[in-house]
Amino acid sequence: xxxxxxxxxxxxxxxxxxxxxxxxxxxxxxxxxxxxxxxxxxxxxxxxxxxxxxxxxxxxxxxxxxxxxxxxxxxxxxxxxxxxxxxxxxxxxxxxxxxxxxxxxxxxxxxxxxxxxxxxxxxxxxxxxxxxxxxxxxxxxxxxxxxxxxxxxxxxxxxxxxxxxxxxxxxxxxxxxxxxxxxxxxxxxxxxxxxxxxxxxxxxxxxxxxxxxxxx
Numbered sequence: 001x002x003x004x005x006x007x008x009x010x011x012x013x014x015x016x017x018x019x020x021x022x023x024x025x026x027x028x029x030x031x032x033x034x035x036x037x038x039x040x041x042x043x044x045x046x047x048x049x050x051x052x053x054x055x056x057x058x059x060x061x062x063x064x065x066x067x068x069x070x071x072x073x074x075x076x077x078x079x080x081x082x083x084x085x086x087x088x089x090x091x092x093x094x095x096x097x098x099x100x101x102x103x104x105x106x107x108x109x110x111x112x113x114x115x116x117x118x119x120x121x122x123x124x125x126x127x128x129x130x131x132x133x134x135x136x137x138x139x140x141x142x143x144x145x146x147x148x149x150x151x152x153x154x155x156x157x158x159x160x161x162x163x164x165x166x167x168x169x170x171x172x173x174x175x176x177x178x179x180x181x182x183x184x185x186x187x188x189x190x191x192x193x194x195x196x197x198x199x200x201x202x203x204x205x206x207x208x209x210x211x212x213x214x215x216x
Contacts, residue, residue, distance in 0.1 A: 162196070170185055
């Protein structure tokens, strides 16, 4: 097994370390994890571990970043033909929940990173939120075919950011308690977004129609 590890390419080695980090950080608090332990479990020297990541903080940030990338890709699906906005949002939330089910340790490691005061982790969180918000607003724009005025675009973005925080916490609670029904979570989150968008002042008639209860 040692020989197999030594033959890994740098990219494969880094991926292996990040996967191992997601497993370890997803099971234990950050302060209880030692960087030497990660190196030992990976079968590499401490020096090589530090070649990839200068310290534990940088390693944890890389783990959170990698999990954010995987989650973004897992929820990045083109809408089905004729799918309503409600259906698109619901499908995205279900994809989020499936990712959490399939990668529970990685998901929890990413949840640990969210909301921390560390500026590096805050930067990761903000980047992930920006990308998700851009995608959701893009889907809204594509569905209604309208270009929002600056004030309306601002209000929509604020609304979407608030919804992302709501959905993040809802999904985090399901990681803590898997008995929460996934359809209940997906339906509640999808309705919450469309209800909130429908209350934004000055939305065009086409968007109001797309988020109305009878359009779901």
